[in-house]
Amino acid sequence: MEGIHVRNLLPLISSHPGGRSGLTCRYRCGDACFQEIPNTSDNEYAGDVIAGALSRRSMMRAAAVVTVAAAAGTAALAGPAAPQAEAAAPAGPGRTPNHPDKPSGAGARGLRFAPVAPNRNDKVTIPEGYEQNIVLRWGEPILRGAPAFDPDRQTAKAQAGQFGYNVDFLSLLPLRGERGRQVLVANHEYTDENLMFRGYDPANPTREQVEIAWAAHGLSVVVVQEEHRTGRLGAVGRHPLNRRLTATSEFQVTGPAAGSPLLRTSADPSGRKVLGTLNNCAGGTTPWGTTLHGEENFNQYFANGSSATDKRYGIGSSTTERKWERFDKRFDVAQEPNEPHRHGWVVELDPFDPDSTPRKRTALGRFKHEAAQPRLTSDGRPVVYMGDDERFDYFYKFVSSKRMKKGNSRAAREHNLTLLDEGTLYVAKLTGDSPAAEFDGTGKLPSDGEFDGSGVWIPLATDGVSHVPGMTAEEVYVFTRLAGDKVGATKMDRPEDVEPSPRTGRVYVALTNNTDRGKAGKPGADEANPRNLNKHGQILELAEHWDDPAGDGFAWRLFLVAGDPNDPSTYFAGFPKEKVSPISCPDNVAFDDHGNLWISTDGNQLGSHDGLFGVATQGELRGELKQFLTVPTGAETCGPVIQDRRVLVAVQHPGEVDGATVDKPASSWPDGPGKIVRPSVVAVWRKDGRDIGV
Ligand code: FEO
Ligand code: CA
Ligand code: CA
Ligand code: CA
Numbered sequence: 001m002e003g004i005h006v007r008n009l010l011p012l013i014s015s016h017p018g019g020r021s022g023l024t025c026r027y028r029c030g031d032a033c034f035q036e037i038p039n040t041s042d043n044e045y046a047g048d049v050i051a052g053a054l055s056r057r058s059m060m061r062a063a064a065v066v067t068v069a070a071a072a073g074t075a076a077l078a079g080p081a082a083p084q085a086e087a088a089a090p091a092g093p094g095r096t097p098n099h100p101d102k103p104s105g106a107g108a109r110g111l112r113f114a115p116v117a118p119n120r121n122d123k124v125t126i127p128e129g130y131e132q133n134i135v136l137r138w139g140e141p142i143l144r145g146a147p148a149f150d151p152d153r154q155t156a157k158a159q160a161g162q163f164g165y166n167v168d169f170l171s172l173l174p175l176r177g178e179r180g181r182q183v184l185v186a187n188h189e190y191t192d193e194n195l196m197f198r199g200y201d202p203a204n205p206t207r208e209q210v211e212i213a214w215a216a217h218g219l220s221v222v223v224v225q226e227e228h229r230t231g232r233l234g235a236v237g238r239h240p241l242n243r244r245l246t247a248t249s250e251f252q253v254t255g256p257a258a259g260s261p262l263l264r265t266s267a268d269p270s271g272r273k274v275l276g277t278l279n280n281c282a283g284g285t286t287p288w289g290t291t292l293h294g295e296e297n298f299n300q301y302f303a304n305g306s307s308a309t310d311k312r313y314g315i316g317s318s319t320t321e322r323k324w325e326r327f328d329k330r331f332d333v334a335q336e337p338n339e340p341h342r343h344g345w346v347v348e349l350d351p352f353d354p355d356s357t358p359r360k361r362t363a364l365g366r367f368k369h370e371a372a373q374p375r376l377t378s379d380g381r382p383v384v385y386m387g388d389d390e391r392f393d394y395f396y397k398f399v400s401s402k403r404m405k406k407g408n409s410r411a412a413r414e415h416n417l418t419l420l421d422e423g424t425l426y427v428a429k430l431t432g433d434s435p436a437a438e439f440d441g442t443g444k445l446p447s448d449g450e451f452d453g454s455g456v457w458i459p460l461a462t463d464g465v466s467h468v469p470g471m472t473a474e475e476v477y478v479f480t481r482l483a484g485d486k487v488g489a490t491k492m493d494r495p496e497d498v499e500p501s502p503r504t505g506r507v508y509v510a511l512t513n514n515t516d517r518g519k520a521g522k523p524g525a526d527e528a529n530p531r532n533l534n535k536h537g538q539i540l541e542l543a544e545h546w547d548d549p550a551g552d553g554f555a556w557r558l559f560l561v562a563g564d565p566n567d568p569s570t571y572f573a574g575f576p577k578e579k580v581s582p583i584s585c586p587d588n589v590a591f592d593d594h595g596n597l598w599i600s601t602d603g604n605q606l607g608s609h610d611g612l613f614g615v616a617t618q619g620e621l622r623g624e625l626k627q628f629l630t631v632p633t634g635a636e637t638c639g640p641v642i643q644d645r646r647v648l649v650a651v652q653h654p655g656e657v658d659g660a661t662v663d664k665p666a667s668s669w670p671d672g673p674g675k676i677v678r679p680s681v682v683a684v685w686r687k688d689g690r691d692i693g694v
Helices: 023-028 056-078 154-160 205-215 308-312 411-417 473-478 480-487
Strands: 130-137 167-174 181-188 220-224 233-235 242-244 251-256 273-274 280-285 293-297 346-349 359-361 371-376 382-387 391-393 395-400 424-432 452-462 494-500 506-509 538-544 552-562 586-591 594-599 609-616 625-630 636-642 647-653 680-686
Touching: 130 181, 154 205, 167 293, 167 586, 167 647, 167 680, 181 233, 205 647, 220 346, 280 371, 308 480, 346 586, 346 636, 359 625, 371 494, 382 506, 424 480, 452 473, 452 480, 473 480, 506 586, 538 586, 586 636, 594 636, 625 647
Parallel strands: 167 280, 167 636, 251 359, 494 586
Antiparallel strands: 130 680, 167 181, 181 220, 220 233, 220 242, 251 273, 280 293, 293 346, 346 359, 371 382, 382 395, 395 424, 424 452, 452 552, 494 506, 506 538, 538 552, 586 594, 594 609, 609 625, 636 647, 647 680
């Protein structure tokens, strides 16, 4: 595997701390990396921002719960010399008997392909022997009556029946009774009007342009058809399950904060009915056949914020980039102060019921939700892991108090749609096991040879009862970041996607980067976030400290510390560094059926385009990381979904390079010169028809 390093590539010119173009920063995250860090708490939040009344009795009860939880966590972690807490991760660095890893030059099973070298090709570059097709492009008609895409004659009505813009999360669900078909569900995270509208004037968007953008946000459900014996996929237009949900579709608010005065607006005095879902980043697929969608950088759509809670969520105090507030007053916080409280949730969608109203699940808290990936406890209750993607913010989990019902009966389906409304919301606190003095911010391994330690899940609220002194339950759900501040959660380097391994139960948390770590006045390096000015990010591996993942303690260690393998601060689970691909800015993660973790990147800081990588998490090849593909100019790799026969990725924001417009494109992907750049979903499979990487 020589020749896969990056030294021959010139550095990319990116003055942006998140590693992206200025255009991407502006339209995707509202320039989050240029704003002040919203988390200015010393984890003893000043508390003056919440006018919550909490009785002395409930305060004592809450304090007692926190204490018990902390004690339980300590006890669980104090076992005799079990620093890695393999309790929930029986495989360790060994082999699973029915799935032997064959240590060979060819790589772990599922990862036996020739790695793609770092490059800046304006196309999707895949390994030798593989084939690809475009499954869906922005603007492809998917609903009955929707017209063919015509970028120069686009209308909001047309867009509402067409595939939306910029896909992040992707899910593929089996479709019973229709041979060779699956249901694809996609998040349309955000729009870039400069690349959508010829001659776009950012200072003066038209109503039609704004309404097209509303219709290009949201979610899509599209039935896709497999080609016999290959991995090729194509959309089935006008299938009865096909669906678009946009920034103006109706969503129902459920769970303990539904109906709260904090969620009521002049248009919705019930506090239970919200129009739209915005900035859906990653998500998850539930074992009961629904999909979860994280509402991430929702703050950027709201103008004229003023309260301290607005500030903690990054809502600006003046006009917005897209100027939606000119066209709908709900985007003007001065006029509708509670409207932003109705965004920043996890949405649950039943893609098999095209008439259902998707739900915003308040029990899972409100923050910049990157993703929400569930697993089941041994007694059948869902546990949902969730990251809050902001520099120095936290990661969370929700544990349902109800058990999933198996089967596809109407009663089971109805019951399962209530699982995410009752349970406990927790935030993570991590403690390293090496002396703090060993972390100087360079990323040097501590003397015990590993970045590792223990953690506790601190409960924030259960079924409408707060565990946070000084905050009511409604406040905990609506201002969850402040609850995390109060209980002393650990400030992380941008927690993005989170994925439990279906084989070992270990949970993987992608921490994309944090170029503010260690700057003056900002938190410095610690064992879980060991590099100052962290450009490349890391992946944390977490093992719950219980047979049943509803307990309160966990063990953790860093699985990867990303970057160029020649950089001494990188770490690949102890695997020889000269044998791995360079990687930067891990973001979305997914597992294949072999137990390999697949990682897509956002903001490569090594001079290459973004990519998709696979890495073994078990066996002798644990830590062997290989690049499977790269994406075109300006793009971020999203999705991904890894099936036996195919890899599915979303190519998000291709051509989004500073100064690019429809008339001055920076990319000609996917349709070649003279054609508008279109964010699209791509399938990759093996030419010989065999499974991926075997
Ligand atoms: Fe939408 Fe955190 O990336
Ligand atoms: Ca250590
Ligand atoms: Ca992301
Ligand atoms: Ca994922």
